[in-house]
Amino acid sequence: KENVTFGQLKCTGAIAALLKDVLKPNLVQTLEKTPAFVHGGPFANIAHGCNSVNATLCALATGDYVVTEAGFAADLGAEKFFDIKCRKNGLAPDAAVIVATIRALKMHGGVAKKDLGEENLEALEKGFANLKAHIQNVKKFGVGVVVAINKFISDTDAEIELVKKLCAAEKTDAILCEGWAKGGEGATELAEKIVGITEKKNEFKLLYSDNLPLIEKVQVLAKEIYHASSVEFDDKAKKKLTRFQAEGYGNLPICMAKTQNSISHDKALTGAPEGYAFPVRDAQLYSGAGFVVVFAGDIVDMPGLPKLPAALNIDVDDEGTISGLF
Incomplete structure (x- = not known):
């Protein structure tokens, strides 16, 4: 298999036009009039779980202290904030x-x-x-x-x-x-x-070096952060990671896609599970984002809404007052 680029599809210009304003962070304020940058909301169980680098850099340039959120628990949001976002942009929290x-x-x-x-x-x-x-x-x-x-x-x-x-x-x-x-x-x-x-x-230090092979990066994550004793790679996952490595993407960080309900891959394993085999079933290259997504356990990478989305409660009255936000 060969990777397909936007250039080959001749839609680079159209994509750039869509992204021109999207790349700019949104400046809003909290209920107590504190300025806040809102830009991006990726889920930490299937993506990197942090807001954009642009938003963080804008905040750092304008405030004495910057607080930023990393989604879900520290095995997901915090690890990805450190190993992906900070790694890529030289940030040191x-x-x-x-x-x-x-x-x-x-x-x-x-x-x-x-x-x-x-x-x-x-x-x-x-x-x-x-x-x-x-x-x-x-x-x-x-x-x-x-x-x-x-x-x-x-x-x-x-x-x-x-x-x-x-x-x-x-x-x-x-x-x-x-x-x-x-x-x-x-x-x-x-x-x-x-x-x-x-x-x-x-x-401040990163968990693994850029030069570590992709498969070994997964093993470091599984053992150091998820407290597994070993990693079991499906053939498909191992072949993909090997191919990504050969194509020159071995320096990219790992973005693990797994359940947010457990430190492990299995949502039923509560507490602090350890000494288990961590199953890796697939991998996907996101060269534009700059990381490799690795799938562990039963995880769906398409986020969904709850049975009753918050949007159902939001309304605007005749005087322009918004209700249902909180």
Whole structure:
């Protein structure tokens, strides 16, 4: 098989015309009048999960501190932010915030969804293994880490203190964040902690080098981030990765497509699974984007909407007031 380019299809000009304005970030403001750049929203389970480089560079040029989101958990969004976005553009973050909820940790500890509102310290401690794995993963990149406990009304004082204690055992601070309920006021302590981390010396580093062969990059990801003991490549995936390597794309980073519900490839494996075989079934080259997508487990790479999309609740009245956004 040979790669097909836009030039061969004689549509380079048309594509350029479409992209001319699309490449410009959108400047908006938050509810508290803070400027924000919104540009791109790729899913971190099937794509790189970060906003555009242009948006980040614009923010860095205009603000003293820039906060950017990487989607889903740290095994997806954070790893891809570091290994794809930062790698490509020489960005070196000063701090990383891991957002955690007590509800999610109890779920990883085996609690059913209907019971997540009830205090359960035993399940919380068991489920902390998941957060611990994410903390350890992010620290492999050499950045300062803080955990933001995204508070729910059902969280008890005992549960909050337990998470702080368990994080302290990992030499990591955990700060209660009430931004959803109180806005900026509810996130002040977290912001102050982040500023303190940025003032310390960090040794940001990537997980693997550009020169490492594609197959070996996948193996590094599977073992270091997903905590697998081995990687099982389907013949199709191995042949494609070998071909991409031979065609001169071996220097590209890996963008893993896998479930967001587990550190592993299997959404049923909650907590912090380890010592398993990580299955790679396919690979796809995205030379324009500058990465190779590798498919692991049962994952569909076409994003879909929920059964009731938010758009169904959005409306504008006769006076131009928009409703249904929140």
